[in-house]
Amino acid sequence: MDASVTDRTLTGEDIVGNLDEIQGNIIKPYTYAQQRGLFFRIDNGAAGRQWLDHVSARVTPATPWPDAKRPQSAMNVGISFFGLRALELSADALSGFPGVFQAGAVGRAERNGDVGERSPDTWQDGFGSEGIHVAVFVFSDDVALIDAESDWLREAAERVGGVTEMAAHDGRGFEDGVEHFGYRDGLTDVPIEGTEEIYPQTPGAGTRQPDGTWAPLKPGEFLLGYENESGSEPPAPEPRELAVNGTFIVYRKIYQDVAAFRRFLAQAAECVYGSSNEDDQERMAAKFMGRWRSGCPLMHAPDEDRPELADDPDKCNNFGYSDDPDGMICPRGAHIRRMNPRDALDGTATVVRRHRLIRRGLEYGPKLPDGVLEDDGRDRGIASYLVCANIKDQFEFVWQEWVNKGDFAGLPMGEQDPIIGPASAEGQMTLPGEPMPFLFDFKRFITTRCGEYFFMPSLTALKGIAAQKY
């Protein structure tokens, strides 16, 4: 990295020059079919740093590669606050990290509504404590290569001692692009200013402009040291070298109760349409998501599915909600309208572009065979991370305000995300224009199994942490 750039706020113009510093899979998703997240605890700072130094040499930067030259595997690293502490970062450096990150997923559980059945006490593999220190994500199309990389990591850990593997979570790309609940996923992404050339995206990604076009997000929403959508920089630790080109990720392993979802879908179709035939269930599923299960957006196909639109780059993502203020076409509480309200909140105090998330998710566990309505007891769900420069304004805001409440969209306070909401007693969904325009008694379809906040440093910072430079 050019040392001179570190003293000023970077902008989109600086990104291309910094790609070799930024970790891969942030700006642009990998397309590997397999992923493994390995989670380690560090009991000895010096040994941990030595191990991290080995690992940092293998970390994959964001530098683009031509298709033919795609490496066979990739590796990326995140460190929790407790990990930074265990690696003996200086007290000054530690105290500069945002409070929310310092508290970690457990410390923030109450604020995030991770209580009761969702509480960290129920999390697995040592998550739910302060014992998850370093996350290493390994990607490849070939599981054998992932195994080899994992062995390399483990052997290196054994050599230094004092580094213990806590868990390994396997994930794979969605089969045919379809996730467990039966929806096509991975259709949208968030474009970052300055990356248009290396990662062109479809219209509809980004932020709607007054002239109807879509603008990419300022890099500071996803990278430390860069200008963000408030015209400032995201809160970051000192020294600057530690922060610049780094970011935060929110890791969540989430169980999906597919049988419960399918049963509820049928019941909901009964309640709303008076029938649970396949068409009505599909219609119901589309209202929950804001897209038909094919991926076709409701806003372009209000009455029936047009699967071809999911593959039409000019249609798949190119829509807003301002023509549908009441949610007659896409309910105001539908998953994608909540998670990215696009232009729906224009004119309110909420600035949507300050609350965006990059999703880097894969699924795990076998698919529940079509038509099965009883749980088979197998574990399945998503093992994903969300990227954001400001955990509080992005992940936590979305989770607390948009997933768990309805108020922001003018819905009843207790109305929650139909797919990922906590389904508390007041849970309901408003469906204007449908034969029965409201639906109650939502069930909880997802359960967090593991969660933690990780700092994903630049390559320079990673080596610096390993050298106890900060």
Place this chain on the structure above:
Amino acid sequence: MSAGKAVTKETLEVVKSFNLEGLFKTRGAGASEVTLLHNIKEGKGAEQREWLEAVINTDWELSLWGSEEIHFLRACTINNDTQFLFCSNFDGTPDTYLADFLVHSPEFLDQVWGRCEGYPEGGARDFKGFMEFIVSGYVPCQAFFAAYPDATVKQVWRALDWEKKTRDFQRELARPTPSRTLEESSKQRAA
């Protein structure tokens, strides 16, 4: 609280003579404001703060301040406990609001302002003295915003109650009727 007393014409007259309506801002039936700042008697600041802290969430607070006219009320000691800031948003006009208080709960008013300089010896039962004291702490308010200026406290409560009842009714309506339970309909389809 000295129960059962009606606001007498005289009280209202006394209060009205101070022309509070001209002083404080009103945006609608459900939105008037009063902002008052008084110096606290020397040595009484901590006591005032502690009394305020203790009164929160007591029955007393609920029965007195929680009259069915007050939307929001803030009472704070400021500037190192040397001054007492009182801000209230309520229904109706400042005249009736204060007259009601004067008649129903003079003891409470004594507790609220009794530690302030210039508070009348006779307390809130000395209507005129009390009003003079109140006006001496008048803070002009330049901007006062109300999102629902015509909704009174009682109307807000009523609307919330309606919302709950409507939701209960909706829930009843949306419940799958016995003939429409899942098992039934799958049987029907199979038949």
